[in-house]
Each structure stands twice: as C-alpha cells, then as structure tokens.
Amino acid sequence: MVRMEMKLIKSWRWFGVKDAVSLEWLKQNGIEQVVTALHHIPNGEVWPPDEIEKVKKQIEASGLHWTVVESLPVTEAIKTASALRDKHIENYKTSLKNLAKYGIKTVVYNFMPVLDWARTDLNYHLPGKGESMLFDYPTFAAFDIFILKRPDAAKDYSAEMYTQAESVYKNMTPDEAEKLAHNIIVVTQGFIDGVIGSDIDNYKQEFLKHLNRYQSIDDAKLRSNLADFLKEVIPTAEEAGINLAIHPDDPPFPVLGLPRIFGSISDMEWLAKTNPSPNNGIAFCAGSFSARKDNDVVEMAKRFSNRIHFAHLRNTTVLENGSFYESGHLEGRVNMPALVMVLQNEMQRRLKNGCIDYRIPMRPDHGIKGPEDEGINSNPGYPKYGRLKGLKEITALEEQLAGNS
Ligand code: DNO
Secondary structure, eight states: OOOGGGSOEEEEEOOOTTOSSOHHHHHHTTOOEEEEOOTTSOTTSOOOHHHHHHHHHHHHHTTOEEEEEEOOOOOHHHHTTOTTHHHHHHHHHHHHHHHHHTTOOEEEEEOOSSOSOOOSEEEEEETTTEEEEEEOHHHHHHIIIIISOOTTGGGGSOHHHHHHHHHHHHTSOHHHHHHHHHIIIIITTGGGTOSSOTTOSSHHHHHHHHHHTTTTOOHHHHHHHHHHHHHHHHHHHHHHTOEEEEEOOSSSSOOTTOOOOOSSHHHHHHHHHHOOOTTEEEEEEHHHHHTSTTOOHHHHHHHTGGGEEEEEEOOEEEOTTSOEEEOOSSSSSSOHHHHHHHHHHHHHHHHHTTOTTOSOEEEEOSOOBOGGGTTOOOOTTOOHHHHHHHHHHHHHHHHHHTTOO
C-alpha cells in the first residue's frame, strides 16, 4: 500500500442535503473530504457564519471533513467591473473570513463570463461504456447562430463550420433545438449557482442580455478585472489562511464571442506573474485543460505544481474539428499516470519543506453514467457510480505508481 501520507486526499463534490448521495455512503466508500458550497445563498451575498456552521456540522456528523469550497461565485458585476463590483468584493472578503473561522482552507472560483461550462449533449452514448457528455462544435455553432441568433455570431466561425452548423440545424426538430438551448443555458448552469438559474422562463433573451454586457470587454479588459479582483481579495485570503483556486475555462477556448482568459499555460504564467502570492492558486481541472489540443496538461501541472491547491481528475478525447467528449477518467488526452506522479512529487516536495497541509485534495471529476446509475437522480456530469468508478481507478493508479499495488 502507498503510505497514506503520500496519497491525494479523496474528496467528493456534494450538493447538500438534497443530493441523492448520502454523507454516510461517502464515508463508507473511503471519502475523506466533502467539497461543497452554500448553494442557497444568492451570488454576491455574504455567506453567514451560522449557515457555514450548519453545513460543517452536518458533514462532520458523518465523520467527514470540509476544507474545500467549490465554488464561492465571483459575480458578473466583478467580472464586468460594473456598479455592484465593490460591494460584491467586500462581501467576498467577508465570506472568506467567515469560512476561515470554520476550517476552510481552499476556495474555488472561476472567471468565465456568463457560462460556467458548456456541452451540447448531456447524454452522449459511448459504445460499450455508458452515457457521457459531448461538446460538438458544429452543434454549438448551430445553437449560437440559428437558435440563439446572437447578433453577428456567424462572423466567429469559419465558412466550413458555418455550413456544418447550418446542416445540423436543418436536421433538428424545433423540440430538439429548444432542448439544446435549454441544456446549454439552463440545465448545466442552474445547479452550480450559474448566472441563469433553473427558474427563468425567457432564458434565451436573458442570456443574450448577459452576453451583451461583454460587448466592450475584450481579453485584456477581463484580465485587468481579474487582476483587480485578486489585488483586493488575496491579502484577505493570506490573512485568513485560505488558498484561492481558479478553475480553468471549460471549454478552454473562446465561445459566443466572449473574452476567455484561463485555458492555457500562458494564462497560468500571467496569473502567477500578476499576483505572485502562493495563496493565488489553481484548481487544476485536467479535463477542462485537456479539451484544447495545444495544451500539454502534464507539462502545465509540472510548471505550476506549487500553485495547485485542488485537483479535478478526468479526461477528454478531442476530435479533428475541435469537438470533444469526456472519455472516462483514465482514457483520453491526459496521461493520467504522469499527472498523478506530478501531484505525488509535489506533495513530497511540500512535505520536505515542512508544510503541514501538504496532501492535495482531489476529486474524481464527472463520470460516465453506467447501468448502475439508472434511476438515481444526479446533476449533469455527476453520476454516483460513474464517479466512484473514477475514484477507484485513480486510487489504483496511485498504488501502482508507488510500485506497491
Ligand atoms: C462543472 C464544474 C464547474 C466548476 C466551476 C468552478 O462540472 O467543473 O461548475 O465547479 O466552474 O468555479
């Protein structure tokens, strides 16, 4: 067996008491830490101490711990530097201080405009495996140009992609077109405190309004808004002993004409240079980074391993036209053994340097929905047994890498 102290901390994203997966079941399956958020607090508001305490107590009653928050949302006002920005930043700092009092060590956030993540098919059939998720480029373009009808969207695609999108759209029934829009705008966003909640009727119009706010915000401007945010919150995080961890853009390339700033190794370089504090870190989502062909995911982890405060382990297969699907935890573009080794080496380094919290929390990210997941209610991407399978595969890998399986 690998000595416990050199293992990644087994963690699991749990969506609160309504989650079909119980804390008891997680404990029985070897989970050490629960990753969660106060999903009922509206974005931008302070997370009050008593609400934090309530969740902490629930988790600890099952013998588990809570040290990672995913996510404390950064509001659109902060991302666009608009009217409520300063108030939301103050609230963010207060929430960080409140979380620190209850033992939270890592807080995940992202700086993606409007959409938290995007897929075109949430029930993509992987022959012989089960249901996964797909981002099909022509289908996404069809959504953008013909269903959402974003002004000038066509300009953002090559002539070839436009033609493919047109043909995808022509072959869709009106119900299929609506379902696609609903999946992209609502189903994948509502459950993770996205900008568009699950209760909005005129979601396409609302979504267009949100996109429109980025008309005058390019990559440079969004980057400067992120730099301002970090300048404000990092000192508070340092004082509170909290590591902030930015989640990469998913997918890590431009969508819907929006600025996109955290998907590549040069973006990581920028982050580290802009605010060198060690508390300014990364939620290393291997799957998100892997969806871009020019990303060498293992190299990215190696270069910035000292900033990895949390690891999301999953994998994708990328197709010729830039489409990608989630291909299980070990199969795909990411050389998972090499990545796990980078993380193990980093833990060793931290231990040698006398760091107390040197074990990196890891969660099996997403998972393929197999027959045993039938009938179990889960959020898109988060099947109970699909994730457990991923966790077991990663655990086995950790043992093999130590040469002691
Ligand atoms: C989707 C997740 C994202 C992620 C947030 C982090 O499955 O990877 O919702 O948690 O973007 O802020």
